[in-house]
Amino acid sequence: MVNETQHSCSASSSSRSDGGSSSGSESSKDNSRCSTPVLDADRHERLREKMRRRQDAGDKWFSLEFFPPRTANAAVNLISRRVLQGGPLFIDVTWHPAGDPGSDKETSSMIIAYTAVNYCGLETILHMTCCNQSKDDITGHLQKAKRLGLKNIMALRGDPAGEEWEEEVDGFNYAVDLVKHIRNEFDDYFDICVAGYPKGHPEAESYEADLRHLKEKVYAGADFIITQLFFRPETFLKFMKDCQAIGITCPIIPGIFPIQGYHSLRQLVKLSKLEVPQEIKDVIEPIKDNDAAIRNYGVELAVSMCRELLDSGVVHGLHFYTLNREVATTEVLKRLGIWNEDPRRPLPWAVSAHPKRRVEDVRPIFWASRPKSYIYRTQEWDDFPNGRWGNSSSPAFGELKDYYLFYLKSKSPREELLKMWGEELTSEESVFEVFTCYITGEPNRNGYKVTCMPWNDDPLATETNLLKDQLEKVNRRGILTINSQPNINGKPSTDPIVGWGPSGGYVFQKAYLEFFTSSEIVRALLKVLRRYELRVNYHIVNVKGENITNAPDLQPNAVTWGIFPGREIIQPTVVDPVSFLSWKDEAFALWIEQWAKLYEEESPSRMIIQYIHDNYYLVNLVDNDFPLENCLWQVVEDTFELLN
Amino acid sequence: MVNETQHSCSASSSSRSDGGSSSGSESSKDNSRCSTPVLDADRHERLREKMRRRQDAGDKWFSLEFFPPRTANAAVNLISRRVLQGGPLFIDVTWHPAGDPGSDKETSSMIIAYTAVNYCGLETILHMTCCNQSKDDITGHLQKAKRLGLKNIMALRGDPAGEEWEEEVDGFNYAVDLVKHIRNEFDDYFDICVAGYPKGHPEAESYEADLRHLKEKVYAGADFIITQLFFRPETFLKFMKDCQAIGITCPIIPGIFPIQGYHSLRQLVKLSKLEVPQEIKDVIEPIKDNDAAIRNYGVELAVSMCRELLDSGVVHGLHFYTLNREVATTEVLKRLGIWNEDPRRPLPWAVSAHPKRRVEDVRPIFWASRPKSYIYRTQEWDDFPNGRWGNSSSPAFGELKDYYLFYLKSKSPREELLKMWGEELTSEESVFEVFTCYITGEPNRNGYKVTCMPWNDDPLATETNLLKDQLEKVNRRGILTINSQPNINGKPSTDPIVGWGPSGGYVFQKAYLEFFTSSEIVRALLKVLRRYELRVNYHIVNVKGENITNAPDLQPNAVTWGIFPGREIIQPTVVDPVSFLSWKDEAFALWIEQWAKLYEEESPSRMIIQYIHDNYYLVNLVDNDFPLENCLWQVVEDTFELLN
DSSP states (O other): OOOOOOOOOOOOOOOOOOOOOOTTSOOOOSOOOOSSOOSOHHHHSOHHHHHHHHHHHTOOEEEEEEOOOSSHHHHHHHHSGGGGTTOOSEEEEOOOGGGOTTSSSTTSHHHHHHHHHHTTOOOEEEEEOOTTOOHHHHHHHHHHHHHTTOOEEEEOOOOOSSSSOOOOSSSOSSHHHHHHHHHHHHTTSSEEEEEEOTTOOTTSSOHHHHHHHHHHHHHTTOOEEEEEEOSOHHHHHHHHHHHHHTTOOSOEEEEEOOOOOHHHHHHHHHHHTOOOOHHHHHHHGGGTTOHHHHHHHHHHHHHHHHHHHHHTSSOOEEEEEOTTOOHHHHHHHHHHTOSOSSOOOSSSSOOOOOGGGTTOOOEEGGGTTOHHHHHHHTTTOSSOOOSOSTTOOOOOOOOOOOTTOTTTSOSSOHHHHHHHHOSSOOSHHHHHHHHHHHHHOOBOTTSOBOOOBTTBSSSOOHHHHTTHHHHHHHHHTTOEEEEEEOOEEEEETTOTTTOOSSTTOEEEEOEEEEEEEOHHHHHHHHHHHGGGTTTEEEEEEETTOOEEEOOSTTOOEEEEEEEOTTSOOEEEEEEOHHHHHHHHHHHHHHIIIIIGGGSOTTOHHHHHHHHHHHHOEEEEEEESOTTSOOOHHHHHHHHHHHHO | OOOOOOOOOOOOOOOOOOOOOOTTSOOOOSOOOOSSOOSOHHHHSOHHHHHHHHHHHTOOEEEEEEOOOSSHHHHHHHHSGGGGTTOOSEEEEOOOGGGOTTSSSTTSHHHHHHHHHHTTOOOEEEEEOOTTOOHHHHHHHHHHHHHTTOOEEEEOOOOOSSSSOOOOSSSOSSHHHHHHHHHHHHTTSSEEEEEEOTTOOTTSSOHHHHHHHHHHHHHTTOOEEEEEEOSOHHHHHHHHHHHHHTTOOSOEEEEEOOOOOHHHHHHHHHHHTOOOOHHHHHHHGGGTTOHHHHHHHHHHHHHHHHHHHHHTSSOOEEEEEOTTOOHHHHHHHHHHTOSOSSOOOSSSSOOOOOGGGTTOOOEEGGGGGOHHHHHHHTTTOSSOOOSOSTTOOOOOOOOOOOTTOTTTSOSSOHHHHHHHHOSSOOSHHHHHHHHHHHHHOOBOTTSOBOOOBTTBSSSOOHHHHTTHHHHHHHHHTTOEEEEEEOOEEEEETTOTTTOOSSTTOEEEEOEEEEEEEOHHHHHHHHHHHGGGTTTEEEEEEETTOOEEEOOSTTOOEEEEEEEOTTSOOEEEEEEOHHHHHHHHHHHHHHIIIIIGGGSOTTOHHHHHHHHHHHHOEEEEEEESOTTSOOOHHHHHHHHHHHHO
16 A cells, blocks of 8 residues: 545444453353354454454554565465464555456465465455446455455555546545445445555645545444554654544554665655655665665664554554565564564464354364365365364365466475475485485485475474484385374473464374375285274275275264363364375375476386375374374384384 | 064065274265264164174173053152163063053153153163054054154054953054054154064964064064063074074064062963973972072073073073063173173263264253253254254253153152251251261261252262362352362273273363352352462352353353264363353252252241342352362362451
């Protein structure tokens, strides 16, 4: 958001949230209750409710603005985890009429926002402007946004294409009309944000007239305001006071722009028609060629301004114009102490923010390292399992054909993958080596570290590190592990490695091990498993679907669960015999799609991978006796012993 | 069953069960799965499937036949737990045309069977005869049986009222016609049992003709056969062989009658037109006035016959004609080693056998000592919660108005209650004393033991005994406990005291304490509870419904759960804030209905109970930190300290 226009006035407040606690009051006798334990209130609240709850609790928060990058690779980077790490309350994605913002392109505003919500679990505001769009275009975009699970719109007029705003004959010419349109057509579905101008909009007749326009937007149905950037805290504080004086009572969030460089500042100032105060110019001009010095100054300035705002008691959240760069913002947030160093995981896996998935709290463990593929393959489900996997009447998994959708794609290009996984494979053993290097973190024989695998797009999880030594040992010998977890017998939910959920709880796990291995090893393994009959559940399947299991019926086995104060039991991951067969298809296909296809057809390297694909088995093992020492390593050791 | 008639032949076998294990075979890819973890296969199988599973597993079983007692008190005794203790596969209830067997009387066959199924969780066969009933009468009874949750019918012609069978003009004259009628009208809903006569039916033309009649009954749709009693094992074994020879392949269960006395034997023999073998007469006649000697002989005889039957390899279950007396049968079963000394509890509470409740696996803890009242108040529900309480869209609880329904009624008559709870109360403290004596098991000041309370129809549970010392201490001082459980951190599911569910699992509990207490104690308690804010959840309510709680929202808190091999988590009891208010109504009403009303109106004793009812609070406390030492005793101690 850089610029925005406005109009005049009428009235309504947006205090639509309520307390929810029945403490001390007479509880109602009716039987209405949540259909699922509200383990994480965030998932069940609208953005405006989250803001209010944070404000009531005295929690300070921040949000981050991004624009759609120009290339797919940049988009992959943008939606990767970085932005999540500090725990923004939301992100927003700007709308650029020239960039085909409502299209299905991987770099469109719509798709970036969709990906952030669905695949990254980020509360997201999609900007929308009146420029170059008819009323019907806008309705179409809003319908699409709703269909894609977006819940928040920043309603803007938008910057004129040329010098002056050209009237939209079939569309809207004022943000207030867009707000009204959204409310008319979509009732209360969207949370609506509008822009405020602490110095008055440059096109407004006067500061006072601009305030009246803002009030009109709020009274037309906006839920909160984000302001244009400003340079002095008193600018914002005066603006806020003036807003309140004329009856604007919704949250007003200051827009913060940490100066990151001389040129970006100049450009932004030009676009937004703001004036940089003399005292800032005085500092900057002499150091304008020293990027580091300017950035340091920018951070200092932003920190001191933000401190003053937060200390005022009227500011609860800060909105950052990142210009897709995060270094300065991250530093400001860290110094303010509102960067969340260890954001609590509400569940062991990252939740999606799509409204349909609000209740989802059980997933098969198989996709633990490929959550985006899981979300993709279940996107057509109408209901998501909660409480129990077995309760779900979920339809089948969608086929994974689009391995190259940008949000499913590996972050590493082909050349890098070849360096990691071998330019040339000479035997099955060279494949074992790749797996082993991935586990150990040691460079491979060509000196490259293996930081991802077809089944794991990221380096080894911290938790898996607990099993590193054993994993290394077995991978060397052809037990090619792709997923595992240690057993956990009641660690605090705040445990930095295995903890999840609210504090005060206890988390548990059954030991899990999943790997590809040869039919020879499988034959020995099956003999060994007879000795562990009641203790270890197994599923063993090859690419043709020949399936060997001792699981009773087709029941799921809960392998991760948590016990929390005042809550029903949460069991977020299960080993489900039915979906294992869908996962099997994907897991085997990845050998070919992601690895074999790196090599020429008919090449020995490709044939080795093809051989493994055709002949190996995918095995999963669960040790049900979670309070005892994990017996799965013993099972594997016994298997090797039998083979010798 | 004493006598029964028969007819001729056509064909079908009853092997309708299937294995269910997919071990070693290719699993189907469709998404059909159980909607609930099959923790206890028994609950999900029909009787004929249970029989087959037991047979396949090589488990020997037994069943027990009862007739409807003549008085309501005798009925209360019959359906009380005794009969369950040894783990019969089923019980059956005979049908006596003279006793209005299909009526709503508390001693009717229909109501006894209904109670056994619904309130005692017993697999039950209801007998039905053709005597004195039109086809429509029979259809009506079958419809009623189905409505009441009965699933098994023993189809009999029945004994003639006089010497000879009188033709039923509008009804049936042969059991086979009744079997056909049930299959015609109710398809496969009922499991049907028919009678077999090892010596041939007394009215049959010949032994061979009788076998053909039996085959006809089976081929008309009967699922299994129970035989008339007999005195020599070879009688049964020959009969079984003869049955198989003509194509009867369904299970045939020998009917065993342990001789319990001279006169009962004579009467039974007369009714069934059987002949007692000379070798038995020779033993019995000389000792006919010595009941104990006859019973000992009867037990010896039955044990040796049963051993021979079981050892034959063709007998898997034994059916006992108890004549409502259990001593001899129990002894035979114990000596045979098929009396189950410690029948595993599938869940911490006794499950109901009504088909609608097949999936039920969560209940509020409040009714733990009044499960029949819980079943009664939820009998109109269409769906029962499973997996999670919060998932249930259960309607409200029915009002408990019928405190005196025979299956809800206390086993103790008024005079006994007065002796236990005090002929005359002089103060609140005399009420404290009653509670304390119930806990300690010590006689009260008049020398009577307090073996039940309005909220607990049975003596203290073994589990509660773990808390006895602390409970005694707090009850003395006016914390009048009615329900409690210790915390459990992962005991084996086979633990004799707190275990439940299949073996190989682990069970857990949060400590729970529920009590009535004065407003003065509540005031102090609330101050103390502030110090335990995150650890202890509480609900405190008086009869007017003034409700104080720190429970988040209206969410249930799981307080008992179990982790089993290859299963999702089971959490059978919860503290549910919503149903607590329904329980509150019942718990307060019991002061008046069961205790105050023992005394004259306006009497001081009645006024004391009325005062407690009007002014005390019902409190429940949960300690969420189940791995630590239970802090609830400290909470109570802190409260008393604060009061001093």
